[in-house]
Amino acid sequence: MAGTIVVTGATGTVGSEVVQLLHAARHPVRAAATDPEAARARLGAGVATVEFAFDRPETHGDALHGARALFLMRPPQMADAKAFLPTIEAARAAGVEQIAFLSLQGVERNAVVPHHRIEKLVRESGIAWTFLRPSFFMQNLSGVHRDEICRQNRVFVPAGRGRTAFVDARDVAAVAAKILTESGHERQAYELTGSEALGYAEVAGILSEVLGRAIRYDRASALGFWLATRRAGQPAGFATVMTALYTVARLGLAAHLTDTTRELLGREPIAFRQFARDHADVWQPAPASTRFEVDDASPPATVGPTPRAAR
Ligand SMILES: NC(=O)c1ccc[n+]([C@@H]2O[C@H](COP(=O)([O-])OP(=O)(O)OC[C@H]3O[C@@H](n4cnc5c(N)ncnc54)[C@H](OP(=O)(O)O)[C@@H]3O)[C@@H](O)[C@H]2O)c1
Known part of the structure:
Protein backbone atom coordinates (compact mmCIF):
# COMPACT_ATOMS: atom_id res chain seq x y z
CA MET A 1 0.00 0.00 0.00
CA SER A 135 -1.22 -5.60 27.63
CA PHE A 136 1.43 -4.20 29.99
CA PHE A 137 4.70 -3.33 28.24
CA MET A 138 7.86 -5.14 29.37
CA GLN A 139 9.51 -1.77 28.74
CA ASN A 140 7.95 -0.43 31.96
CA LEU A 141 10.70 -2.36 33.71
CA SER A 142 13.42 -0.65 31.66
CA GLY A 143 11.67 2.74 31.79
CA VAL A 144 9.51 3.67 34.76
CA HIS A 145 11.13 1.10 37.08
CA ARG A 146 14.65 1.36 35.79
CA ASP A 147 16.16 3.38 38.61
CA GLU A 148 14.78 1.33 41.47
CA ILE A 149 16.30 -1.74 39.82
CA CYS A 150 19.65 -0.02 39.16
CA ARG A 151 19.95 1.69 42.52
CA GLN A 152 17.94 -0.42 44.93
CA ASN A 153 17.99 -3.84 43.29
CA ARG A 154 14.26 -4.11 43.65
CA VAL A 155 10.94 -3.89 41.86
CA PHE A 156 8.46 -2.02 44.05
CA VAL A 157 4.86 -2.32 42.85
CA PRO A 158 1.48 -3.06 44.46
CA ALA A 159 0.72 -6.09 42.30
CA GLY A 160 0.64 -8.69 45.06
CA ARG A 161 0.85 -12.18 43.61
CA GLY A 162 -1.15 -11.21 40.53
CA ARG A 163 0.15 -12.21 37.14
CA THR A 164 0.59 -9.86 34.20
CA ALA A 165 0.44 -10.79 30.53
CA PHE A 166 3.45 -8.69 29.57
CA VAL A 167 4.08 -7.81 25.93
CA ASP A 168 7.27 -6.44 24.41
CA ALA A 169 6.51 -3.01 22.90
CA ARG A 170 8.69 -4.05 19.95
CA ASP A 171 6.08 -6.68 19.10
CA VAL A 172 3.33 -4.07 19.37
CA ALA A 173 5.29 -1.87 16.96
CA ALA A 174 5.81 -4.79 14.58
CA VAL A 175 2.06 -5.39 14.51
CA ALA A 176 1.45 -1.67 13.92
CA ALA A 177 3.89 -1.60 11.00
CA LYS A 178 2.20 -4.66 9.51
CA ILE A 179 -1.38 -3.46 9.77
CA LEU A 180 -0.42 -0.03 8.43
CA THR A 181 1.11 -1.51 5.30
CA GLU A 182 -1.31 -4.25 4.29
CA SER A 183 -5.05 -4.38 3.79
CA GLY A 184 -7.54 -6.51 5.65
CA HIS A 185 -7.22 -4.97 9.11
CA GLU A 186 -10.00 -2.43 8.84
CA ARG A 187 -12.52 -2.41 11.71
CA GLN A 188 -10.40 -4.85 13.71
CA ALA A 189 -9.40 -4.60 17.38
CA TYR A 190 -6.35 -6.69 18.27
CA GLU A 191 -5.65 -7.66 21.88
CA LEU A 192 -1.87 -8.03 21.93
CA THR A 193 -0.03 -9.93 24.64
CA GLY A 194 3.11 -11.95 24.98
CA SER A 195 2.92 -15.70 25.49
CA GLU A 196 3.34 -15.88 29.29
CA ALA A 197 1.72 -14.19 32.27
CA LEU A 198 4.28 -13.57 35.00
CA GLY A 199 4.07 -12.56 38.62
CA TYR A 200 6.51 -9.90 39.79
CA ALA A 201 8.43 -12.44 41.87
CA GLU A 202 9.13 -14.28 38.59
CA VAL A 203 10.03 -10.99 36.90
CA ALA A 204 12.53 -10.25 39.68
CA GLY A 205 13.86 -13.82 39.43
CA ILE A 206 14.48 -13.54 35.69
CA LEU A 207 16.13 -10.14 36.11
CA SER A 208 18.35 -11.60 38.85
CA GLU A 209 19.47 -14.46 36.59
CA VAL A 210 20.07 -12.26 33.57
CA LEU A 211 21.84 -9.47 35.49
CA GLY A 212 23.82 -11.79 37.74
CA ARG A 213 22.80 -10.02 40.94
CA ALA A 214 19.83 -10.36 43.24
CA ILE A 215 16.81 -8.23 42.32
CA ARG A 216 13.95 -8.60 44.80
CA TYR A 217 10.26 -7.98 44.47
CA ASP A 218 9.05 -5.65 47.21
CA ARG A 219 5.30 -5.96 47.42
CA ALA A 220 3.96 -2.47 47.97
CA SER A 221 0.54 -1.65 49.35
CA ALA A 222 -1.60 0.47 47.05
CA LEU A 223 -1.43 3.42 49.44
CA GLY A 224 2.28 2.95 50.08
CA PHE A 225 2.99 2.91 46.35
CA TRP A 226 0.78 5.95 45.70
CA LEU A 227 2.48 7.95 48.46
CA ALA A 228 5.94 6.87 47.35
CA THR A 229 5.16 7.84 43.77
CA ARG A 230 4.01 11.26 44.94
CA ARG A 231 7.14 11.62 47.10
CA ALA A 232 9.18 10.90 43.98
CA GLY A 233 7.70 14.11 42.56
CA GLN A 234 5.08 12.64 40.26
CA PRO A 235 1.65 14.22 39.74
CA ALA A 236 -1.29 12.78 41.64
CA GLY A 237 -3.01 11.68 38.41
CA PHE A 238 0.02 9.69 37.34
CA ALA A 239 0.33 8.08 40.77
CA THR A 240 -3.34 7.15 40.69
CA VAL A 241 -3.20 5.62 37.22
CA MET A 242 -0.10 3.61 38.10
CA THR A 243 -1.66 2.40 41.34
CA ALA A 244 -4.85 1.45 39.52
CA LEU A 245 -2.92 -0.50 36.87
CA TYR A 246 -1.02 -2.52 39.46
CA THR A 247 -4.18 -3.09 41.49
CA VAL A 248 -5.80 -4.54 38.39
CA ALA A 249 -2.82 -6.89 38.15
CA ARG A 250 -3.07 -7.75 41.87
CA LEU A 251 -6.68 -8.75 41.34
CA GLY A 252 -5.63 -11.14 38.59
CA LEU A 253 -7.30 -9.09 35.87
CA ALA A 254 -4.16 -8.36 33.83
CA ALA A 255 -3.21 -11.95 33.13
CA HIS A 256 -5.29 -12.67 30.05
CA LEU A 257 -3.21 -14.08 27.19
CA THR A 258 -4.13 -14.13 23.51
CA ASP A 259 -2.59 -15.72 20.42
CA THR A 260 -3.13 -12.56 18.39
CA THR A 261 0.48 -11.32 18.44
CA ARG A 262 1.74 -14.73 17.32
CA GLU A 263 -0.93 -15.03 14.61
CA LEU A 264 -0.27 -11.55 13.20
CA LEU A 265 3.52 -11.75 13.29
CA GLY A 266 3.82 -15.43 12.32
CA ARG A 267 6.34 -16.04 15.09
CA GLU A 268 6.46 -16.35 18.86
CA PRO A 269 6.14 -13.07 20.76
CA ILE A 270 9.35 -11.92 22.45
CA ALA A 271 9.65 -13.61 25.87
CA PHE A 272 10.42 -11.64 29.03
CA ARG A 273 13.77 -13.39 29.42
CA GLN A 274 14.78 -12.30 25.92
CA PHE A 275 13.61 -8.76 26.63
CA ALA A 276 15.72 -8.76 29.81
CA ARG A 277 18.79 -9.99 27.91
CA ASP A 278 18.30 -7.35 25.21
CA HIS A 279 18.07 -4.57 27.80
CA ALA A 280 20.59 -5.80 30.37
CA ASP A 281 22.73 -2.69 29.86
CA VAL A 282 20.05 -0.30 31.13
CA TRP A 283 19.89 -1.96 34.56
CA GLN A 284 23.56 -1.80 35.41
CA PRO A 285 24.15 -0.33 38.89
CA ALA A 286 24.28 3.42 38.33
CA PRO A 287 24.84 6.60 40.29
CA ALA A 288 21.89 8.79 41.12
CA SER A 289 20.07 10.21 38.14
CA THR A 290 17.10 12.46 37.59
CA ARG A 291 14.88 9.70 36.29
CA PHE A 292 11.67 8.72 38.02
CA GLU A 293 12.20 6.59 41.07
CA VAL A 294 9.82 5.36 43.69
CA ASP A 295 11.41 5.25 47.11
CA ASP A 296 9.07 4.43 49.96
CA ALA A 297 11.63 5.25 52.62
CA SER A 298 13.28 8.49 51.59
CA PRO A 299 12.03 12.04 51.24
CA PRO A 300 11.69 13.30 47.68
CA ALA A 301 15.13 13.50 46.19
CA THR A 302 14.45 13.82 42.50
CA VAL A 303 11.84 15.46 40.38
CA GLY A 304 12.53 13.96 37.01
CA PRO A 305 10.95 14.38 33.63
CA THR A 306 7.62 12.78 32.87
CA PRO A 307 8.29 9.10 33.28
CA ARG A 308 8.15 6.95 30.22
CA ALA A 309 7.62 3.34 29.64
CA ALA A 310 10.54 3.74 27.28
CA ARG A 311 14.00 2.38 27.27
N1 LIG B 1 3.14 1.28 29.18
C1 LIG B 1 2.30 0.27 29.03
O1 LIG B 1 2.43 -0.78 29.64
C2 LIG B 1 1.16 0.42 28.07
C3 LIG B 1 0.37 -0.69 27.77
C4 LIG B 1 -0.71 -0.55 26.88
C5 LIG B 1 -0.99 0.69 26.33
N2 LIG B 1 -0.20 1.76 26.63
C6 LIG B 1 -0.53 3.06 26.08
O2 LIG B 1 0.50 3.47 25.20
C7 LIG B 1 0.52 4.90 25.15
C8 LIG B 1 1.93 5.38 25.37
O3 LIG B 1 2.73 4.93 24.30
P1 LIG B 1 4.30 4.91 24.44
O4 LIG B 1 4.65 4.15 25.70
O5 LIG B 1 4.85 4.46 23.16
O6 LIG B 1 4.61 6.46 24.66
P2 LIG B 1 5.78 7.11 25.52
O7 LIG B 1 7.03 6.30 25.38
O8 LIG B 1 5.26 7.39 26.87
O9 LIG B 1 6.04 8.48 24.76
C9 LIG B 1 5.12 9.52 24.78
C10 LIG B 1 5.11 10.18 23.42
O10 LIG B 1 4.09 11.18 23.44
C11 LIG B 1 4.59 12.30 22.73
N3 LIG B 1 3.93 13.50 23.21
C12 LIG B 1 3.91 13.99 24.47
N4 LIG B 1 3.17 15.11 24.51
C13 LIG B 1 2.72 15.33 23.25
C14 LIG B 1 1.89 16.33 22.67
N5 LIG B 1 1.37 17.34 23.38
N6 LIG B 1 1.64 16.26 21.34
C15 LIG B 1 2.17 15.26 20.59
N7 LIG B 1 2.95 14.27 21.10
C16 LIG B 1 3.22 14.31 22.43
C17 LIG B 1 6.06 12.32 23.02
O11 LIG B 1 6.63 12.97 21.92
P3 LIG B 1 7.65 14.22 22.04
O12 LIG B 1 8.98 13.65 22.37
O13 LIG B 1 7.59 14.82 20.70
O14 LIG B 1 7.10 15.11 23.13
C18 LIG B 1 6.41 10.83 23.04
O15 LIG B 1 6.79 10.40 21.77
C19 LIG B 1 -0.40 5.39 26.26
O16 LIG B 1 -1.62 5.82 25.74
C20 LIG B 1 -0.57 4.15 27.11
O17 LIG B 1 -1.78 4.14 27.83
C21 LIG B 1 0.87 1.64 27.48
Whole structure:
Protein backbone atom coordinates (compact mmCIF):
# COMPACT_ATOMS: atom_id res chain seq x y z
CA MET A 1 0.00 0.00 0.00
CA ALA A 2 1.55 3.24 -1.13
CA GLY A 3 1.26 6.61 0.59
CA THR A 4 2.79 8.35 3.55
CA ILE A 5 2.22 7.04 7.07
CA VAL A 6 2.31 9.68 9.81
CA VAL A 7 3.44 8.36 13.19
CA THR A 8 2.54 10.28 16.36
CA GLY A 9 4.51 9.63 19.53
CA ALA A 10 7.44 9.08 17.18
CA THR A 11 9.98 9.50 19.97
CA GLY A 12 8.06 7.19 22.31
CA THR A 13 8.44 3.53 23.17
CA VAL A 14 6.13 2.16 20.48
CA GLY A 15 6.15 5.01 17.96
CA SER A 16 9.94 5.13 17.62
CA GLU A 17 9.98 1.41 16.78
CA VAL A 18 7.11 1.85 14.29
CA VAL A 19 9.06 4.61 12.53
CA GLN A 20 12.23 2.53 12.41
CA LEU A 21 10.45 -0.53 11.05
CA LEU A 22 8.61 1.42 8.34
CA HIS A 23 11.72 3.36 7.39
CA ALA A 24 13.84 0.20 7.20
CA ALA A 25 11.22 -1.41 4.95
CA ARG A 26 11.29 1.72 2.73
CA HIS A 27 7.70 2.73 3.37
CA PRO A 28 7.18 6.49 3.24
CA VAL A 29 6.95 7.52 6.88
CA ARG A 30 6.73 10.91 8.60
CA ALA A 31 7.67 11.11 12.26
CA ALA A 32 5.40 13.63 14.01
CA ALA A 33 7.06 15.11 17.08
CA THR A 34 6.78 18.13 19.34
CA ASP A 35 10.48 18.78 18.66
CA PRO A 36 11.32 17.57 15.15
CA GLU A 37 15.05 18.28 15.55
CA ALA A 38 15.25 16.15 18.67
CA ALA A 39 13.22 13.46 16.91
CA ARG A 40 15.62 13.47 13.95
CA ALA A 41 18.59 13.19 16.31
CA ARG A 42 16.98 10.17 17.90
CA LEU A 43 15.56 8.47 14.82
CA GLY A 44 18.30 9.22 12.30
CA ALA A 45 18.84 11.97 9.76
CA GLY A 46 17.22 9.93 6.98
CA VAL A 47 13.84 9.92 8.69
CA ALA A 48 11.37 12.65 7.68
CA THR A 49 10.15 14.53 10.72
CA VAL A 50 7.49 17.17 11.15
CA GLU A 51 6.38 19.38 14.01
CA PHE A 52 3.21 18.13 15.61
CA ALA A 53 1.46 18.55 18.95
CA PHE A 54 -2.01 17.29 19.83
CA ASP A 55 -2.66 20.50 21.75
CA ARG A 56 -1.47 22.81 18.94
CA PRO A 57 -3.97 22.41 16.08
CA GLU A 58 -1.94 24.82 13.97
CA THR A 59 0.63 22.02 13.54
CA HIS A 60 -1.90 19.44 12.31
CA GLY A 61 -2.37 20.57 8.70
CA ASP A 62 1.29 20.35 7.69
CA ALA A 63 1.85 17.18 9.70
CA LEU A 64 -1.00 15.32 8.02
CA HIS A 65 -0.87 16.85 4.54
CA GLY A 66 -1.04 14.15 1.85
CA ALA A 67 -0.91 11.31 4.37
CA ARG A 68 -2.56 7.98 3.67
CA ALA A 69 -2.45 6.54 7.18
CA LEU A 70 -2.01 7.70 10.76
CA PHE A 71 -0.52 5.88 13.74
CA LEU A 72 -2.31 7.58 16.62
CA MET A 73 -1.23 7.28 20.23
CA ARG A 74 -2.21 9.02 23.46
CA PRO A 75 0.65 10.59 25.41
CA PRO A 76 0.36 9.33 28.99
CA GLN A 77 -0.17 12.80 30.44
CA MET A 78 -3.19 13.55 28.21
CA ALA A 79 -6.30 12.40 30.06
CA ASP A 80 -9.00 14.24 28.11
CA ALA A 81 -10.17 12.27 25.09
CA LYS A 82 -11.64 15.41 23.50
CA ALA A 83 -8.10 16.73 23.10
CA PHE A 84 -7.66 14.22 20.26
CA LEU A 85 -10.63 15.43 18.26
CA PRO A 86 -8.74 18.19 16.39
CA THR A 87 -6.18 15.65 15.20
CA ILE A 88 -8.84 13.18 14.09
CA GLU A 89 -10.71 15.95 12.28
CA ALA A 90 -7.51 17.17 10.63
CA ALA A 91 -6.84 13.60 9.49
CA ARG A 92 -10.25 13.43 7.88
CA ALA A 93 -9.75 16.82 6.25
CA ALA A 94 -6.38 15.68 4.90
CA GLY A 95 -7.93 12.57 3.34
CA VAL A 96 -6.29 10.06 5.68
CA GLU A 97 -7.71 6.61 4.86
CA GLN A 98 -6.65 4.59 7.90
CA ILE A 99 -6.06 5.23 11.59
CA ALA A 100 -4.25 2.68 13.73
CA PHE A 101 -4.82 3.66 17.36
CA LEU A 102 -2.57 2.45 20.18
CA SER A 103 -5.19 1.58 22.77
CA LEU A 104 -5.16 -0.66 25.83
CA GLN A 105 -6.04 -4.25 26.77
CA GLY A 106 -9.51 -4.46 28.30
CA VAL A 107 -10.52 -1.02 27.04
CA GLU A 108 -13.84 -2.32 25.74
CA ARG A 109 -14.89 -3.10 29.34
CA ASN A 110 -13.39 0.01 30.92
CA ALA A 111 -15.10 3.30 30.14
CA VAL A 112 -12.91 5.18 32.63
CA VAL A 113 -9.69 5.19 30.61
CA PRO A 114 -9.37 7.88 27.90
CA HIS A 115 -8.59 5.22 25.30
CA HIS A 116 -12.22 4.05 25.49
CA ARG A 117 -13.49 7.46 24.41
CA ILE A 118 -10.73 7.97 21.87
CA GLU A 119 -11.69 4.69 20.19
CA LYS A 120 -15.24 6.00 19.97
CA LEU A 121 -14.07 9.28 18.41
CA VAL A 122 -11.98 7.39 15.86
CA ARG A 123 -14.91 5.09 15.01
CA GLU A 124 -17.20 8.08 14.56
CA SER A 125 -14.72 9.78 12.22
CA GLY A 126 -15.68 7.48 9.36
CA ILE A 127 -12.00 6.75 8.70
CA ALA A 128 -11.10 3.05 8.52
CA TRP A 129 -9.72 2.09 11.93
CA THR A 130 -7.67 -0.62 13.57
CA PHE A 131 -7.27 -0.69 17.35
CA LEU A 132 -4.18 -2.19 18.95
CA ARG A 133 -4.99 -3.17 22.52
CA PRO A 134 -1.73 -4.26 24.13
CA SER A 135 -1.22 -5.60 27.63
CA PHE A 136 1.43 -4.20 29.99
CA PHE A 137 4.70 -3.33 28.24
CA MET A 138 7.86 -5.14 29.37
CA GLN A 139 9.51 -1.77 28.74
CA ASN A 140 7.95 -0.43 31.96
CA LEU A 141 10.70 -2.36 33.71
CA SER A 142 13.42 -0.65 31.66
CA GLY A 143 11.67 2.74 31.79
CA VAL A 144 9.51 3.67 34.76
CA HIS A 145 11.13 1.10 37.08
CA ARG A 146 14.65 1.36 35.79
CA ASP A 147 16.16 3.38 38.61
CA GLU A 148 14.78 1.33 41.47
CA ILE A 149 16.30 -1.74 39.82
CA CYS A 150 19.65 -0.02 39.16
CA ARG A 151 19.95 1.69 42.52
CA GLN A 152 17.94 -0.42 44.93
CA ASN A 153 17.99 -3.84 43.29
CA ARG A 154 14.26 -4.11 43.65
CA VAL A 155 10.94 -3.89 41.86
CA PHE A 156 8.46 -2.02 44.05
CA VAL A 157 4.86 -2.32 42.85
CA PRO A 158 1.48 -3.06 44.46
CA ALA A 159 0.72 -6.09 42.30
CA GLY A 160 0.64 -8.69 45.06
CA ARG A 161 0.85 -12.18 43.61
CA GLY A 162 -1.15 -11.21 40.53
CA ARG A 163 0.15 -12.21 37.14
CA THR A 164 0.59 -9.86 34.20
CA ALA A 165 0.44 -10.79 30.53
CA PHE A 166 3.45 -8.69 29.57
CA VAL A 167 4.08 -7.81 25.93
CA ASP A 168 7.27 -6.44 24.41
CA ALA A 169 6.51 -3.01 22.90
CA ARG A 170 8.69 -4.05 19.95
CA ASP A 171 6.08 -6.68 19.10
CA VAL A 172 3.33 -4.07 19.37
CA ALA A 173 5.29 -1.87 16.96
CA ALA A 174 5.81 -4.79 14.58
CA VAL A 175 2.06 -5.39 14.51
CA ALA A 176 1.45 -1.67 13.92
CA ALA A 177 3.89 -1.60 11.00
CA LYS A 178 2.20 -4.66 9.51
CA ILE A 179 -1.38 -3.46 9.77
CA LEU A 180 -0.42 -0.03 8.43
CA THR A 181 1.11 -1.51 5.30
CA GLU A 182 -1.31 -4.25 4.29
CA SER A 183 -5.05 -4.38 3.79
CA GLY A 184 -7.54 -6.51 5.65
CA HIS A 185 -7.22 -4.97 9.11
CA GLU A 186 -10.00 -2.43 8.84
CA ARG A 187 -12.52 -2.41 11.71
CA GLN A 188 -10.40 -4.85 13.71
CA ALA A 189 -9.40 -4.60 17.38
CA TYR A 190 -6.35 -6.69 18.27
CA GLU A 191 -5.65 -7.66 21.88
CA LEU A 192 -1.87 -8.03 21.93
CA THR A 193 -0.03 -9.93 24.64
CA GLY A 194 3.11 -11.95 24.98
CA SER A 195 2.92 -15.70 25.49
CA GLU A 196 3.34 -15.88 29.29
CA ALA A 197 1.72 -14.19 32.27
CA LEU A 198 4.28 -13.57 35.00
CA GLY A 199 4.07 -12.56 38.62
CA TYR A 200 6.51 -9.90 39.79
CA ALA A 201 8.43 -12.44 41.87
CA GLU A 202 9.13 -14.28 38.59
CA VAL A 203 10.03 -10.99 36.90
CA ALA A 204 12.53 -10.25 39.68
CA GLY A 205 13.86 -13.82 39.43
CA ILE A 206 14.48 -13.54 35.69
CA LEU A 207 16.13 -10.14 36.11
CA SER A 208 18.35 -11.60 38.85
CA GLU A 209 19.47 -14.46 36.59
CA VAL A 210 20.07 -12.26 33.57
CA LEU A 211 21.84 -9.47 35.49
CA GLY A 212 23.82 -11.79 37.74
CA ARG A 213 22.80 -10.02 40.94
CA ALA A 214 19.83 -10.36 43.24
CA ILE A 215 16.81 -8.23 42.32
CA ARG A 216 13.95 -8.60 44.80
CA TYR A 217 10.26 -7.98 44.47
CA ASP A 218 9.05 -5.65 47.21
CA ARG A 219 5.30 -5.96 47.42
CA ALA A 220 3.96 -2.47 47.97
CA SER A 221 0.54 -1.65 49.35
CA ALA A 222 -1.60 0.47 47.05
CA LEU A 223 -1.43 3.42 49.44
CA GLY A 224 2.28 2.95 50.08
CA PHE A 225 2.99 2.91 46.35
CA TRP A 226 0.78 5.95 45.70
CA LEU A 227 2.48 7.95 48.46
CA ALA A 228 5.94 6.87 47.35
CA THR A 229 5.16 7.84 43.77
CA ARG A 230 4.01 11.26 44.94
CA ARG A 231 7.14 11.62 47.10
CA ALA A 232 9.18 10.90 43.98
CA GLY A 233 7.70 14.11 42.56
CA GLN A 234 5.08 12.64 40.26
CA PRO A 235 1.65 14.22 39.74
CA ALA A 236 -1.29 12.78 41.64
CA GLY A 237 -3.01 11.68 38.41
CA PHE A 238 0.02 9.69 37.34
CA ALA A 239 0.33 8.08 40.77
CA THR A 240 -3.34 7.15 40.69
CA VAL A 241 -3.20 5.62 37.22
CA MET A 242 -0.10 3.61 38.10
CA THR A 243 -1.66 2.40 41.34
CA ALA A 244 -4.85 1.45 39.52
CA LEU A 245 -2.92 -0.50 36.87
CA TYR A 246 -1.02 -2.52 39.46
CA THR A 247 -4.18 -3.09 41.49
CA VAL A 248 -5.80 -4.54 38.39
CA ALA A 249 -2.82 -6.89 38.15
CA ARG A 250 -3.07 -7.75 41.87
CA LEU A 251 -6.68 -8.75 41.34
CA GLY A 252 -5.63 -11.14 38.59
CA LEU A 253 -7.30 -9.09 35.87
CA ALA A 254 -4.16 -8.36 33.83
CA ALA A 255 -3.21 -11.95 33.13
CA HIS A 256 -5.29 -12.67 30.05
CA LEU A 257 -3.21 -14.08 27.19
CA THR A 258 -4.13 -14.13 23.51
CA ASP A 259 -2.59 -15.72 20.42
CA THR A 260 -3.13 -12.56 18.39
CA THR A 261 0.48 -11.32 18.44
CA ARG A 262 1.74 -14.73 17.32
CA GLU A 263 -0.93 -15.03 14.61
CA LEU A 264 -0.27 -11.55 13.20
CA LEU A 265 3.52 -11.75 13.29
CA GLY A 266 3.82 -15.43 12.32
CA ARG A 267 6.34 -16.04 15.09
CA GLU A 268 6.46 -16.35 18.86
CA PRO A 269 6.14 -13.07 20.76
CA ILE A 270 9.35 -11.92 22.45
CA ALA A 271 9.65 -13.61 25.87
CA PHE A 272 10.42 -11.64 29.03
CA ARG A 273 13.77 -13.39 29.42
CA GLN A 274 14.78 -12.30 25.92
CA PHE A 275 13.61 -8.76 26.63
CA ALA A 276 15.72 -8.76 29.81
CA ARG A 277 18.79 -9.99 27.91
CA ASP A 278 18.30 -7.35 25.21
CA HIS A 279 18.07 -4.57 27.80
CA ALA A 280 20.59 -5.80 30.37
CA ASP A 281 22.73 -2.69 29.86
CA VAL A 282 20.05 -0.30 31.13
CA TRP A 283 19.89 -1.96 34.56
CA GLN A 284 23.56 -1.80 35.41
CA PRO A 285 24.15 -0.33 38.89
CA ALA A 286 24.28 3.42 38.33
CA PRO A 287 24.84 6.60 40.29
CA ALA A 288 21.89 8.79 41.12
CA SER A 289 20.07 10.21 38.14
CA THR A 290 17.10 12.46 37.59
CA ARG A 291 14.88 9.70 36.29
CA PHE A 292 11.67 8.72 38.02
CA GLU A 293 12.20 6.59 41.07
CA VAL A 294 9.82 5.36 43.69
CA ASP A 295 11.41 5.25 47.11
CA ASP A 296 9.07 4.43 49.96
CA ALA A 297 11.63 5.25 52.62
CA SER A 298 13.28 8.49 51.59
CA PRO A 299 12.03 12.04 51.24
CA PRO A 300 11.69 13.30 47.68
CA ALA A 301 15.13 13.50 46.19
CA THR A 302 14.45 13.82 42.50
CA VAL A 303 11.84 15.46 40.38
CA GLY A 304 12.53 13.96 37.01
CA PRO A 305 10.95 14.38 33.63
CA THR A 306 7.62 12.78 32.87
CA PRO A 307 8.29 9.10 33.28
CA ARG A 308 8.15 6.95 30.22
CA ALA A 309 7.62 3.34 29.64
CA ALA A 310 10.54 3.74 27.28
CA ARG A 311 14.00 2.38 27.27
N1 LIG B 1 3.14 1.28 29.18
C1 LIG B 1 2.30 0.27 29.03
O1 LIG B 1 2.43 -0.78 29.64
C2 LIG B 1 1.16 0.42 28.07
C3 LIG B 1 0.37 -0.69 27.77
C4 LIG B 1 -0.71 -0.55 26.88
C5 LIG B 1 -0.99 0.69 26.33
N2 LIG B 1 -0.20 1.76 26.63
C6 LIG B 1 -0.53 3.06 26.08
O2 LIG B 1 0.50 3.47 25.20
C7 LIG B 1 0.52 4.90 25.15
C8 LIG B 1 1.93 5.38 25.37
O3 LIG B 1 2.73 4.93 24.30
P1 LIG B 1 4.30 4.91 24.44
O4 LIG B 1 4.65 4.15 25.70
O5 LIG B 1 4.85 4.46 23.16
O6 LIG B 1 4.61 6.46 24.66
P2 LIG B 1 5.78 7.11 25.52
O7 LIG B 1 7.03 6.30 25.38
O8 LIG B 1 5.26 7.39 26.87
O9 LIG B 1 6.04 8.48 24.76
C9 LIG B 1 5.12 9.52 24.78
C10 LIG B 1 5.11 10.18 23.42
O10 LIG B 1 4.09 11.18 23.44
C11 LIG B 1 4.59 12.30 22.73
N3 LIG B 1 3.93 13.50 23.21
C12 LIG B 1 3.91 13.99 24.47
N4 LIG B 1 3.17 15.11 24.51
C13 LIG B 1 2.72 15.33 23.25
C14 LIG B 1 1.89 16.33 22.67
N5 LIG B 1 1.37 17.34 23.38
N6 LIG B 1 1.64 16.26 21.34
C15 LIG B 1 2.17 15.26 20.59
N7 LIG B 1 2.95 14.27 21.10
C16 LIG B 1 3.22 14.31 22.43
C17 LIG B 1 6.06 12.32 23.02
O11 LIG B 1 6.63 12.97 21.92
P3 LIG B 1 7.65 14.22 22.04
O12 LIG B 1 8.98 13.65 22.37
O13 LIG B 1 7.59 14.82 20.70
O14 LIG B 1 7.10 15.11 23.13
C18 LIG B 1 6.41 10.83 23.04
O15 LIG B 1 6.79 10.40 21.77
C19 LIG B 1 -0.40 5.39 26.26
O16 LIG B 1 -1.62 5.82 25.74
C20 LIG B 1 -0.57 4.15 27.11
O17 LIG B 1 -1.78 4.14 27.83
C21 LIG B 1 0.87 1.64 27.48
